[in-house]
Amino acid sequence: MRLNKKTDAAIQGVVEKYGDLLYDVCHSVLWSHSNAQVAFREIIKTIKATPANERFEKYQRAWILRISYEVLSKYSSKYARTQTPAERMMLDATKDLNLRIAQFDSFFHRLTMDEQYILLLRDKHGISDQELGAIMNLPEGSVKLRREQALRTLEDWIWQ
Amino acid sequence: MECFGWQNLTSDFLDQKLKADLQKKVDAHVQKCDQCGKRVQHLRLLLNTIHRQPKHPLPIPMRKSPLSASLPRLEMLGRSRWERLPWFIRTGLEGAGIAVLVLAAVALVPTLRDIYERSQERKLDDLILAEAMIPRDLDSSEPIAPLIRGGSTGTSKDSEEGFINEFPSGDTLAEEEAKHASEDPNLRVGNSQIWRFNLKTDSPKELRRKVIELLIENEIAQSTPGFGGVEAPGGIQFDILIPKEKVLDLKEGLGRVSQPPRPSLGKAAPLREPFTWYKSQSRRRIPRGEARVVIWLSQI
Numbered sequence: 001m002r003l004n005k006k007t008d009a010a011i012q013g014v015v016e017k018y019g020d021l022l023y024d025v026c027h028s029v030l031w032s033h034s035n036a037q038v039a040f041r042e043i044i045k046t047i048k049a050t051p052a053n054e055r056f057e058k059y060q061r062a063w064i065l066r067i068s069y070e071v072l073s074k075y076s077s078k079y080a081r082t083q084t085p086a087e088r089m090m091l092d093a094t095k096d097l098n099l100r101i102a103q104f105d106s107f108f109h110r111l112t113m114d115e116q117y118i119l120l121l122r123d124k125h126g127i128s129d130q131e132l133g134a135i136m137n138l139p140e141g142s143v144k145l146r147r148e149q150a151l152r153t154l155e156d157w158i159w160q
Numbered sequence: 161m162e163c164f165g166w167q168n169l170t171s172d173f174l175d176q177k178l179k180a181d182l183q184k185k186v187d188a189h190v191q192k193c194d195q196c197g198k199r200v201q202h203l204r205l206l207l208n209t210i211h212r213q214p215k216h217p218l219p220i221p222m223r224k225s226p227l228s229a230s231l232p233r234l235e236m237l238g239r240s241r242w243e244r245l246p247w248f249i250r251t252g253l254e255g256a257g258i259a260v261l262v263l264a265a266v267a268l269v270p271t272l273r274d275i276y277e278r279s280q281e282r283k284l285d286d287l288i289l290a291e292a293m294i295p296r297d298l299d300s301s302e303p304i305a306p307l308i309r310g311g312s313t314g315t316s317k318d319s320e321e322g323f324i325n326e327f328p329s330g331d332t333l334a335e336e337e338a339k340h341a342s343e344d345p346n347l348r349v350g351n352s353q354i355w356r357f358n359l360k361t362d363s364p365k366e367l368r369r370k371v372i373e374l375l376i377e378n379e380i381a382q383s384t385p386g387f388g389g390v391e392a393p394g395g396i397q398f399d400i401l402i403p404k405e406k407v408l409d410l411k412e413g414l415g416r417v418s419q420p421p422r423p424s425l426g427k428a429a430p431l432r433e434p435f436t437w438y439k440s441q442s443r444r445r446i447p448r449g450e451a452r453v454v455i456w457l458s459q460i
Contacts, residue, residue: 015223016223033216034231037222037232041227041231105213120210124211129171145171155199155203
């Protein structure tokens with residue numbers, strides 16, 4: 001496809017506006033700097049490949065995050081960093097509460113990709129339940145419920 | 161408001177989005193209930209921790225040219241090559257592997273059993289050979305002829321006399337003895353005769369050694385077929401051709417080596433004499449100057 005100046009400008013605009021958000025989400029889910037860059041490139045390519053008349057202008061952020069959700073769903077099953085059984089055992093064997101809280105990142109990455117995505121966008125980046133529901137194609141109640149479940153799971157793991 | 165009711169409103173409660181009256185009820189419950197109070201503290205701590213997680217900015221090369229910046233290689237962190245395979249391939253391979261293992265095990269069982277049986281037979285043969293090795297004296301280490309197992313005899317294969325159980329039982333044997341004793345008080349060894357000796361023992365193998373010594377004493381060559389004896393169910397048999405003049409000496413020697421009769425115990429029937437013998441005429445021709453001697457060491 002020939003590079004279109006208008007398309008280039010649009011892509012550059014998206015990168016400027018949402019690049020940090022997208023990259024942070026990719027990095028947090030995949031838990032790897034290099035894999036996050038690859039996933040980010042994939043998201044931008046998908047955005048660029050979308051015909052102009054199908055692109056959302058009004059709800060641009062939700063649309064972009066939806067694309068990122070689909071890409072990350074695909075990538076997390078193959079490329080997300082996982083803990084080895086030894087690492088899990090060591091983590092569970094830690095008795096000091098402060099140490100366990102300090103290793104929050106490790107516990108966080110035990111959650112499913114959906115739960116991580118919800119907590120990241122909802123509590124780290126402040127995106128509303130409604131918007132999250134549109135991104136993940138879920139009712140608002142389901143988003144709240146999944147968020148609660150994820151938090152309770154984290155609580156059980158850390159406070160045993 | 162109870163614990164279950166509050167838990168259903170956790171998300172809105174933490175975001176303080178509940179209606180005023182509901183908020184009051186939940187606050188009151190949380191203050192009363194220790195467990196729910198602790199839970200609220202934990203969840204707020206978790207939310208703060210998530211909120212304070214560092215944000216990773218987009219790298220500058222990617223920011224400048226998101227589609228043309230050089231990318232690092234994808235890392236398959238924490239996953240082995242096996243785990244990277246699709247699940248249906250992994251499951252198929254694992255299933256095929258298990259099936260192959262089971263089939264291999266089933267196919268190997270007869271082979272392993274054969275190997276085991278052969279090793280056991282070898283051990284048994286070694287044991288028998290070891291028992292047959294008796295040095296005559298300390299100086300000489302000449303081995304005695306090995307004990308053969310099975311149905312082969314020292315003389316012709318298709319002997320008309322048959323094998324084992326050739327001795328007439330009980331009364332018939334006594335009659336034979338009486339007949340020979342009465343007929344010929346001065347025993348002679350005639351032509352084409354078979355002399356049969358039966359020795360009863362509780363250890364045929366031990367007696368076999370003595371018989372072999374006796375044969376050597378009587379200058380019977382060790383290369384004589386059947387010299388080592390043949391092991392059979394019920395005992396050991398010697399079936400050899402020896403010079404006629406040695407037969408009576410051998411008979412005398414066998415009488416000596418045979419065990420003395422055991423005293424009868426209580427109501428048990430008295431045991432027979434351990435040494436019995438008789439002679440008969442062979443239907444087949446035996447070389448001139450030789451007599452066939454069959455010594456049966458029967459297990460008591």
